[in-house]
Amino acid sequence: MPLILGGDVGGTKAYLGLYRVDGEALEPVKVERYVSTDFAGVAELLAHFVEGCGQQPDRVVIGVPGPVKHTPVKPVNLPWTIDPEQIAKALGVPRLFLLNDLEATAYGTLALSDDDVIEINRGEPDPTGGMAIIAAGTGLGEAGLAWVDGRYVAVPSEGGHASFAPGTEREVELWGWLFSRHGHVSWERVVSGMGLVNIYEFLRHETPDDEPEWLRAQLCEPGAGARVISAAAQQHSVPLAGEALRMFVSLYGAEAGNLALKMLATGGLYIGGGIAPQILDELTEGSFMQAFTEKGRVSDVLQRIPVRVIKNDDTALLGAAYFGARMAQHVTHPNQGKL
Known part of the structure; x- marks a missing residue:
């Protein structure tokens, strides 16, 4: 079953999660929260998380503050520059996908329950x-x-x-x-x-x-x-x-x-x-x-x-993982048919 690494990296906090795509659901394998500025950059943050997981993700999708149309990306409210190609090579994954953080949150709302x-x-x-x-x-x-x-x-x-x-x-x-x-x-x-x-x-x-x-x-x-x-x-x-x-x-x-x-x-x-x-x-x-x-x-x-x-703090994180799974057409959302 494919493993999706989703992330929501903000100006204050960073949420990372490794999810296993199980049929029509995303099953969390490991979810962690960090202080963003404790790390020199996204590459160091992701490497730390992957090392702790002990498993290599098949796909990585990260939501970051600011526009992501052109790379490398300079996130708003963070002292970093994000080059997805360099980070993908460092992690040993084919590609790292970047979403605007609210774009990730938007996708995450599709996975929320009434609670x-x-x-x-x-x-x-x-x-x-x-x-x-x-x-x-x-x-x-x-x-x-x-x-x-x-x-x-x-x-x-x-x-x-x-x-x-x-x-x-x-x-x-x-x-x-x-x-x-x-x-x-x-x-x-x-x-x-x-x-x-x-x-x-x-x-x-x-x-x-x-x-x-x-x-x-x-x-x-x-x-x-x-x-x-x-x-x-x-x-x-x-x-x-x-x-x-x-x-x-x-x-x-x-x-x-x-x-x-x-x-x-x-x-x-x-x-x-x-x-x-x-x-x-x-x-x-x-x-x-x-x-x-x-x-x-x-x-x-x-x-x-x-x-x-x-109320769910992990909405953007869920959205990033959701987007990663949808790109591979692995997940179906109960309210909207195939992703």
Whole structure:
């Protein structure tokens, strides 16, 4: 039975898995998680994993942040250059395939069960309609799925780097504050881990005395940022942090709605990334969907789109392995026929 090595390598964490294709299923042989920057590059990371497996994969598919059309690839948010030909030779495999990380996540949604998601808008799902995936984490990833010749095909995107369009006077002020510091202001500047930090710092700039001393001290610690701000809002009810988190959730909903319209995602929108599962209460309290559907004359289209939060951390990893198996026509998906 063929062995597929799938990977999801992000700016913070790396997920690698070796899967055996067993009939119509992917059977996990070994799955590991690593800190991406503990390794000098993808070649070293993969070699370490393969050595630990003690088995040679037949096919390798890795999802990485950033565009992968031309090689070598320089991933976004990682200090590496990835040359798939050199890495394939080093591993002793015929070829290494690269996917955009959200492209991998898109394929991974096809393998999710109901237990892997939380529904925040039931909508009216179209079984062959387009789908969209948005994922805020270290950065902001976006992708889609299009129904083509009886199966879904992922549509990669770098939409997170598109220009941020403020929708309220307050957001215009936020845009101006960010523009004065960075020039171009992308959606990733406001909807990501650094986005929450940027929003918080914008609000703090206006009312610095509202920041508790203990929170100021924590934010000075290495690795602090979105995690500390989110905790200050959720666990300590700090008004400044709470306001930042509310603005973040609203902006997340607004850009998710933009993406759903561009993909005409009548099959549903999935919210992935590491942030969403940590702020489920905020995502489900209403402001996300309000911003999602506030699109003027086409608001009714957005109201009919199912919206689900992904709980499974391994979605992109599953998608990479799924894609590897599909290339060899080894796997059938129960909902869409032959891969």
